[in-house]
Amino acid sequence: MQKVFKSCDKLDQKCYESYITEDILMEHAAMGMEKYIRTHFAPGNSVLIVAGPGNNGADGITLARLLYHDYEVKLHLPYGIKSLMPKLQLKRANALGIEETEELEDADVIVDALFGAGLNRLLDDLSIQLIHKMNSFKGHKIACDIPTGVAEDGTLMPLAFNADTTLTMGAYKEALYLDESKDVIGKVERINLGMSSQLYEGESDTFVLEPEDMKLPTRDKEATHKGTFGHAAIFTGEKEGAGIIAGTAATRFGAGLTTLVIHEKIMAPPYLMHATTVPDNASALAIGMGLGGHFEEEFLQKYVINSHLPIVLDADALSSMLLLSIIEQRDREIVLTPHPKEFVLLWMILTGEVLKVSEVQAKRFEMVRMFNHKYPHVTLLLKGANTLIMQEENLYINPLGCTKLSKGGSGDVLSGLIVSLLAQGYPAIDAAIHGSLALAIAAQNYQGASYAMLATDLIDEVAKLELC
Numbered sequence: 001m002q003k004v005f006k007s008c009d010k011l012d013q014k015c016y017e018s019y020i021t022e023d024i025l026m027e028h029a030a031m032g033m034e035k036y037i038r039t040h041f042a043p044g045n046s047v048l049i050v051a052g053p054g055n056n057g058a059d060g061i062t063l064a065r066l067l068y069h070d071y072e073v074k075l076h077l078p079y080g081i082k083s084l085m086p087k088l089q090l091k092r093a094n095a096l097g098i099e100e101t102e103e104l105e106d107a108d109v110i111v112d113a114l115f116g117a118g119l120n121r122l123l124d125d126l127s128i129q130l131i132h133k134m135n136s137f138k139g140h141k142i143a144c145d146i147p148t149g150v151a152e153d154g155t156l157m158p159l160a161f162n163a164d165t166t167l168t169m170g171a172y173k174e175a176l177y178l179d180e181s182k183d184v185i186g187k188v189e190r191i192n193l194g195m196s197s198q199l200y201e202g203e204s205d206t207f208v209l210e211p212e213d214m215k216l217p218t219r220d221k222e223a224t225h226k227g228t229f230g231h232a233a234i235f236t237g238e239k240e241g242a243g244i245i246a247g248t249a250a251t252r253f254g255a256g257l258t259t260l261v262i263h264e265k266i267m268a269p270p271y272l273m274h275a276t277t278v279p280d281n282a283s284a285l286a287i288g289m290g291l292g293g294h295f296e297e298e299f300l301q302k303y304v305i306n307s308h309l310p311i312v313l314d315a316d317a318l319s320s321m322l323l324l325s326i327i328e329q330r331d332r333e334i335v336l337t338p339h340p341k342e343f344v345l346l347w348m349i350l351t352g353e354v355l356k357v358s359e360v361q362a363k364r365f366e367m368v369r370m371f372n373h374k375y376p377h378v379t380l381l382l383k384g385a386n387t388l389i390m391q392e393e394n395l396y397i398n399p400l401g402c403t404k405l406s407k408g409g410s411g412d413v414l415s416g417l418i419v420s421l422l423a424q425g426y427p428a429i430d431a432a433i434h435g436s437l438a439l440a441i442a443a444q445n446y447q448g449a450s451y452a453m454l455a456t457d458l459i460d461e462v463a464k465l466e467l468c
């Protein structure tokens with residue numbers, strides 16, 4: 001996993017104090033972009049660099065100098081230059097013979113160095129025209145630091161540069177991981193600014209997860225029996241399919257036993273047991289998926305609230321005042337898995353504050369942190385294109401999910417994976433992280449059409465993860 005920061009200001013300040021000047025940082029920023037371009041594009045290819053008036057533009061001008069002669073470099077400066085660094089970089093570039101181009105034409109590589117961390121207001125007409133044109137070009141699109149149109153606080157302008165690759169300077173930034181940013185940032189790579197990233201970055205409590213972080217349930221001993229791997233009890237309500245999907249996922253992900261807790265007899269697959277109460281040896285519970293108003297309050301009080309078993313609360317459980325009372329239980333492993341609309345409901349129940357889904361989406365990091373401030377012991381997993389997971393002080397971003405997951409049933413699979421890990425004895429935060437990674441990577445591995453994946457296909461892919 002990699003550290004993530006709200007902004008790089010403090011990190012840059014630390015560099016200046018160590019005599020690593022802005023000029024040195026900038027040279028390395030440009031060298032990082034140069035290396036990327038030289039690795040992926042042979043000399044002779046054309047590179048269009050659109051550079052803005054500030055230091056983001058200065059990075060672009062520096063890049064022009066580094067590529068000039070070997071590549072067909074075109075440098076466009078639509079706003080002229082304003083501050084010291086771009087002026088200095090332009091002098092250096094001009095001295096080598098680089099001239100500005102007035103024409104904006106397609107090239108093999110398009111570099112957006114218009115505005116980066118300093119974007120502080122809505123894009124004006126000139127920027128909008130430029131971005132429309134750059135987005136229409138066929139060349140490989142690289143954003144310098146952060147695509148123009150994505151502000152450092154995460155605000156996404158109505159229009160943004162549509163990067164294939166974002167080469168981000170020094171450290172990963174939160175703004176790159178809002179759901180709305182996902183379609184414009186492309187692949188993200190970090191560029192080191194003249195020192196080890198560990199020295200540059202320092203401490204952070206926010207991390208972006210990588211595929212290598214996924215840990216699968218282990219079966220490395222032979223002297224075991226089904227009881228060794230826990231017993232997941234999944235409350236199965238009005239939409240029994242949701243419980244069956246979750247139960248199948250839980251069993252596939254290693255739970256030794258899985259029981260669907262039901263009121264009325266259902267047609268369950270043979271590897272799932274069913275019972276009208278929670279089995280005595282259950283080791284974790286999941287409730288909410290397809291639940292409806294199926295179980296009476298006394299039943300829930302007895303088997304869910306009064307139980308101290310680790311628990312996943314999903315879907316309908318997140319709008320039940322009774323079930324949400326669980327989050328006050330500080331001695332229990334608890335995972336909440338709302339999607340943004342469910343988060344709105346649970347936030348209203350917990351705080352009385354009425355939010356819109358769009359507000360939650362615009363400030364996902366802030367909302368997750370606010371929830372965590374009130375309930376630090378609870379693991380909150382806010383679903384989305386980039387899932388956020390937080391417990392105690394640490395926030396983890398899972399950016400590995402994909403649009404194949406946008407289909408009813410994916411969330412039921414996730415609940416099943418998490419309750420399976422809880423039943424096998426994993427702490428809540430680990431169950432949420434590794435369940436979420438397994439879901440995302442299984443979806444990536446699915447080979448059918450992007451629109452075709454069923455929850456059962458997803459579970460089949462989970463079954464193959466260890467072999468990949």
Ligand SMILES: NC(=O)C1=CN([C@@H]2O[C@H](COP(=O)(O)OP(=O)(O)OC[C@H]3O[C@@H](n4cnc5c(N)ncnc54)[C@H](OP(=O)(O)O)[C@@H]3O)[C@@H](O)[C@H]2O)[C@@H](O)CC1
Pocket residue numbers: 012022025026029052053054055056057059082114115116117118119120121122123124127144145146169193
């Ligand atoms: N710090 C470091 O050491 C390092 C920094 N690095 C690089 O610096 C970048 C940050 O540079 P930055 O702070 O100069 O901001 P930047 O993104 O160029 O924008 C500011 C300019 O844009 C203007 N402007 C803003 N919004 C506008 C709008 N909507 N429409 C029109 N104009 C607008 C704004 O105008 P003003 O507000 O002053 O009127 C100002 O002129 C960072 O992303 C990274 O690439 C790397 O080299 C590594 C080392």
Ligand SMILES: Nc1ncnc2c1ncn2[C@@H]1O[C@H](COP(=O)(O)OP(=O)(O)O)[C@@H](O)[C@H]1O
Pocket residue numbers: 315339383384385386387400401402403404405406407408409410411412413414439
């Ligand atoms: N575009 C996407 N990119 C990444 N993950 C996605 C995307 N769409 C959905 N998901 C994931 O799929 C799951 C959907 O959950 P949910 O909406 O609760 O489904 P369900 O219908 O099973 O209740 C979540 O884990 C969510 O993060």
